[in-house]
Amino acid sequence: MSDKKITIEFNDGIVRKFLVASVIWGIVGMLVGVLIAAQLNFWQLNFATPWLTWGRIRPLHTNAVIFALVGNMMFAGVYYSTQRLVRARLASNFLSNLHFWGWQLIIVSAAVTLPLGLTRGKEYAELIWPINIAVTLIWVVFAVNFFWTLAIRRERSLYVALWFYIATIVTVAMLYIVNHLSIPTSFTHSYPLFGGVQDALVQWWYGHNAVAFFLTTPILGIMYYFLPKAAERPVYSYRLSVVHFWSLVFVYIWAGPHHLLNTALPGWLQSLGMTFSLMLWAPSWGGMLNGLLTLRGAWHKLRTDPVLKFFAAAVTFYGMATFEGPLLSIKSVNALAHYTDWIIGHVHVGTLGWNGFMAAGMTYWLIPRLWNKPLYSTAMANLHFWIGTVGILLYVAAMWTSGITQGLMLNATTEHGTVLAYPNFVDTVNVIRPMMLMRGIGGALYLAGWLMLAFNMWKTVRGAEPVNGTIEVFEDEPLVADEKITLVGTFLNPPVAFSILGVGFASAWMFGGDFVSIAGLTGLAICVALAYIHFESRGKKWADWYDRLLVNSAPFTILTLLAVVAGGLIQIIPTVAANNAANVEDRRQIPYTPLELAGRDIYIREGCYLCHSQMIRTLVPDVLRYGDYSRLGESIYDHPFQWGSKRNGPDLARVGGKYPNVWHLRHMENPRSVSTGSIMPTYPWLLTNVLDEASLTSKISVQRILGVPYPNWTPEQIATRVDEQAKGIALDLRSAGAYVDSDREIIAVIAYLQKLGQFEKVAPQRTVIAPP
Amino acid sequence: MPTKPLTPQPEDPIRPHTFDGIQEYDKRLPNWWLVTLFATIVFWVGYWTYYQWFHIGANGPQRVELAMSKIEAARLAANPTLDDASFWKMSRNPELVEAGRATFNATCVACHLASLRGKDENPAAIGPNLIDQVWIHGGNPTDVYHTITSGVLVKGMPAWGPVLGPRKITELVAYVFSFHKEGEPIIQAPPDPVVK
Numbered sequence: 011m012s013d014k015k016i017t018i019e020f021n022d023g024i025v026r027k028f029l030v031a032s033v034i035w036g037i038v039g040m041l042v043g044v045l046i047a048a049q050l051n052f053w054q055l056n057f058a059t060p061w062l063t064w065g066r067i068r069p070l071h072t073n074a075v076i077f078a079l080v081g082n083m084m085f086a087g088v089y090y091s092t093q094r095l096v097r098a099r100l101a102s103n104f105l106s107n108l109h110f111w112g113w114q115l116i117i118v119s120a121a122v123t124l125p126l127g128l129t130r131g132k133e134y135a136e137l138i139w140p141i142n143i144a145v146t147l148i149w150v151v152f153a154v155n156f157f158w159t160l161a162i163r164r165e166r167s168l169y170v171a172l173w174f175y176i177a178t179i180v181t182v183a184m185l186y187i188v189n190h191l192s193i194p195t196s197f198t199h200s201y202p203l204f205g206g207v208q209d210a211l212v213q214w215w216y217g218h219n220a221v222a223f224f225l226t227t228p229i230l231g232i233m234y235y236f237l238p239k240a241a242e243r244p245v246y247s248y249r250l251s252v253v254h255f256w257s258l259v260f261v262y263i264w265a266g267p268h269h270l271l272n273t274a275l276p277g278w279l280q281s282l283g284m285t286f287s288l289m290l291w292a293p294s295w296g297g298m299l300n301g302l303l304t305l306r307g308a309w310h311k312l313r314t315d316p317v318l319k320f321f322a323a324a325v326t327f328y329g330m331a332t333f334e335g336p337l338l339s340i341k342s343v344n345a346l347a348h349y350t351d352w353i354i355g356h357v358h359v360g361t362l363g364w365n366g367f368m369a370a371g372m373t374y375w376l377i378p379r380l381w382n383k384p385l386y387s388t389a390m391a392n393l394h395f396w397i398g399t400v401g402i403l404l405y406v407a408a409m410w411t412s413g414i415t416q417g418l419m420l421n422a423t424t425e426h427g428t429v430l431a432y433p434n435f436v437d438t439v440n441v442i443r444p445m446m447l448m449r450g451i452g453g454a455l456y457l458a459g460w461l462m463l464a465f466n467m468w469k470t471v472r473g474a475e476p477v478n479g480t481i482e483v484f485e486d487e488p489l490v491a492d493e494k495i496t497l498v499g500t501f502l503n504p505p506v507a508f509s510i511l512g513v514g515f516a517s518a519w520m521f522g523g524d525f526v527s528i529a530g531l532t533g534l535a536i537c538v539a540l541a542y543i544h545f546e547s548r549g550k551k552w553a554d555w556y557d558r559l560l561v562n563s564a565p566f567t568i569l570t571l572l573a574v575v576a577g578g579l580i581q582i583i584p585t586v587a588a589n590n591a592a593n594v595e596d597r598r599q600i601p602y603t604p605l606e607l608a609g610r611d612i613y614i615r616e617g618c619y620l621c622h623s624q625m626i627r628t629l630v631p632d633v634l635r636y637g638d639y640s641r642l643g644e645s646i647y648d649h650p651f652q653w654g655s656k657r658n659g660p661d662l663a664r665v666g667g668k669y670p671n672v673w674h675l676r677h678m679e680n681p682r683s684v685s686t687g688s689i690m691p692t693y694p695w696l697l698t699n700v701l702d703e704a705s706l707t708s709k710i711s712v713q714r715i716l717g718v719p720y721p722n723w724t725p726e727q728i729a730t731r732v733d734e735q736a737k738g739i740a741l742d743l744r745s746a747g748a749y750v751d752s753d754r755e756i757i758a759v760i761a762y763l764q765k766l767g768q769f770e771k772v773a774p775q776r777t778v779i780a781p782p
Numbered sequence: 783m784p785t786k787p788l789t790p791q792p793e794d795p796i797r798p799h800t801f802d803g804i805q806e807y808d809k810r811l812p813n814w815w816l817v818t819l820f821a822t823i824v825f826w827v828g829y830w831t832y833y834q835w836f837h838i839g840a841n842g843p844q845r846v847e848l849a850m851s852k853i854e855a856a857r858l859a860a861n862p863t864l865d866d867a868s869f870w871k872m873s874r875n876p877e878l879v880e881a882g883r884a885t886f887n888a889t890c891v892a893c894h895l896a897s898l899r900g901k902d903e904n905p906a907a908i909g910p911n912l913i914d915q916v917w918i919h920g921g922n923p924t925d926v927y928h929t930i931t932s933g934v935l936v937k938g939m940p941a942w943g944p945v946l947g948p949r950k951i952t953e954l955v956a957y958v959f960s961f962h963k964e965g966e967p968i969i970q971a972p973p974d975p976v977v978k
Contacts, residue, residue, distance in 0.1 A: 630846060673938055684908070
């Protein structure tokens with residue numbers, strides 16, 4: 011090796027781009043958040059305008075803060091740290107730029123399509139299919155750029171931050187693709203491949219793990235780089251990194267069903283969701299510990315350094331959120347909290363506290379380094395910290411109070427538990443309105459802090475000279491020097507072999523039944539004992555093997571993928587295989603008529619599912635309030651499922667036939683005319699918009715492909731059916747004194763709402779979907 | 783909060799390698815953390831055994847069906863025989879009428895309006911007048927009790943029995959009949975024309 015050194019310049023331009031984009035989109039996303047919070051108190055703020063109405067812009071808020079704020083921040087952090095951790099410039103300028111501009115184009119198209127009501131009707135997966143394809147392609151660009159950089163690295167061993175980045179890239183790709191499988195009916199509309207309980211399971215497998223692998227693992231990676239840098243302290247424990255990384259990525263995937271507790275989801279999945287959520291507590295806290303304990307010996311710096319303030323608070327909020335998560339996953343706690351503001355509070359501890367503060371800390375740390383100029387105002391950054399913290403505390407305290415209050419009111423009974431104490435849903439909403447107002451104030455304070463960040467950044471950066479980091483390396487330093495681990499070597503070693511055996515035995519125990527279960531549990535016990543003995547006597551071998559794994563990025567990635575795939579396969583495959591019309595409980599949904607299907611698509615377009623669930627849980631208060639509990643057969647033809655995740659209004663699973671047609675008409679026109687104190691927006695355009703009948707032909711043919719038993723109607727037959735049913739409803743409305751043309755959208759919406767809860771009795775064939 | 787940086791204990795093992803200047807200790811995992819991890823794993827085994835393996839614990843549908851049948855029984859047992867005479871008596875009891883007014887204002891005003899005059903006051907209202915003598919579904923207090931409990935779905939009257947329960951419905955009947963005199967003429971409404 012020659013002693014001649016050359017200087018390598020990092021690609022920090024791309025980091026600057028992503029960082030600025032993150033701050034700007036953060037303003038947009040939070041502004042929309044403050045607006046939708048205010049709309050819940052003041053329905054007038056919906057302005058009777060379709061594209062400003064809550065149901066359409068709530069997805070804009072969630073998509074903007076997740077994919078635009080955190081997404082851009084994550085890419086900035088990943089690109090900055092990776093180049094330094096592997097001592098190599100990003101592999102491709104072209105791919106980096108394509109990644110950046112492609113991602114911004116996706117965000118812009120999301121910001122246009124969502125308010126227009128173009129949606130897939132699944133939370134955090136609303137974007138329409140052409141944008142889905144773009145997201146997938148850009149994610150592949152990111153992956154190629156990242157792994158290519160790993161392949162040309164000068165640093166042989168992979169630092170813990172990179173483990174988390176690898177897990178993020180492979181898992182998000184897997185989750186995103188599976189949950190977005192759809193069949194298009196037009197350029198802007200599609201139906202998801204899965205329906206009913208399958209769709210519910212896949213959606214929350216995705217939704218939960220979007221939190222895990224988009225909002226958690228990349229940010230943990232960022233924490234592992236920026237926190238020790240800012241604190242100038244060693245990371246607390248390497249072995250804690252190892253244990254909490256692998257347990258986190260393995261366990262997280264299984265916990266998705268905790269979003270569906272006490273629903274029609276088969277019991278075994280609910281049990282998995284709850285127990286794995288509890289097992290997730292320690293792995294999550296491993297990350298918090300490694301963050302907080304790294305600050306040991308640097309606490310005095312918190313007094314002056316806003317960056318460390320943000321990091322310390324963010325990690326603390328992460329710890330709070332990941333304690334609260336398992337708590338909320340306990341079925342009895344969930345019975346109180348689910349569908350209420352408590353969940354909203356929980357989510358915002360994570361997003362405002364963990365994601366937002368990590369983003370702020372990282373940004374304040376990066377600005378002086380990327381523009382070679384001290385921060386314009388440290389005092390303002392400190393003020394941002396305090397105003398943001400007060401904002402979070404107001405927000406979260408309000409939502410806890412609100413959620414628990416409303417949950418207790420909704421569950422309260424009187425007369426020896428035989429009658430609901432608060433039969434009117436709207437009464438429980440009006441009680442929490444002061445708390446909802448406080449939430450809006452908290453959110454506005456948080457936004458004010460973020461605006462200070464933007465202003466501070468603007469003042470620092472304006473006129474400053476961007477500067478790129480450099481390192482000196484030996485001219486002929488070999489790029490990678492992997493001791494190759496073969497595919498066999500990847501699996502045939504004590505840690506991996508014991509893990510695979512253990513998961514295999516555990517699965518045999520859980521799903522085998524009879525003797526297989528007993529054998530599985532015995533095998534599991536023996537496997538754990540042997541692993542323990544082996545580790546105690548030959549622990550050095552385990553550590554040596556892991557050191558070797560860390561210099562081999564491909565086997566590392568394969569094992570990460572294996573760890574995250576296991577939970578998904580075991581939950582989804584039996585559900586998909588067993589969920590069909592011939593295998594339901596005792597009830598089967600009656601397919602929608604063409605008019606009802608059209609109404610359903612309008613219901614999805616307006617985002618009704620964001621405030622109204624269609625799932626009566628197996629809980630007495632739910633049954634007292636809404637009727638018999640929902641069976642999984644009753645939504646089997648629903649593509650997408652509409653079980654919902656939040657009740658700002660009552661459940662609608664059995665609303666059909668409960669009110670006359672004219673009630674629904676008046677209610678959509680002005681909810682307060684029939685429901686005093688309602689906070690629902692008005693939907694006057696449904697009374698004037700003409701129903702799009704033409705699209706029903708392709709929609710019904712796609713539904714047929716998906717397995718919904720529609721006859722092979724011609725377009726004329728569909729039109730006749732639509733007209734007949736629509737005229738009947740219009741006639742009924744006229745008899746009640748309301749005059750609406752039968753070709754208006756409202757007629758279809760009424761037809762759909764009146765259908766909800768209709769089913770046919772079938773002989774029970776298998777009572778539950780059980781794994782094979 | 784210490785004001786001076788702690789010097790690392792000499793026995794702290796530190797990993798030989800650094801990444802971009804970042805060092806790593808290799809400290810033992812905290813015992814309480816390990817105990818938490820193992821406790822949740824043991825809980826998983828126990829929970830799964832209890833609910834999914836041996837099916838000792840009732841599942842959601844079993845639990846809710848059992849609870850609902852108990853509620854049904856309690857409702858049947860608690861319902862005293864109510865006749866017209868006792869309803870008229872209740873309609874003169876201020877406490878019951880006041881309780882009925884509260885329920886009415888929360889539940890019924892949307893369709894029948896606060897004046898109870900419904901369609902007669904505002905043709906756009908859904909519910910009919912409750913203080914005239916024309917009763918569509920029977921004008922005896924027991925008839926009205928039945929109408930509120932079971933509803934008249936074709937006319938848009940929801941079944942309130944499951945939601946409000948017998949006590950609140952009894953109070954509602956008392957409130958409505960506080961606007962009437964015992965023995966006043968009751969006119970059965972003519973059959974409803976389908977289209978006006």
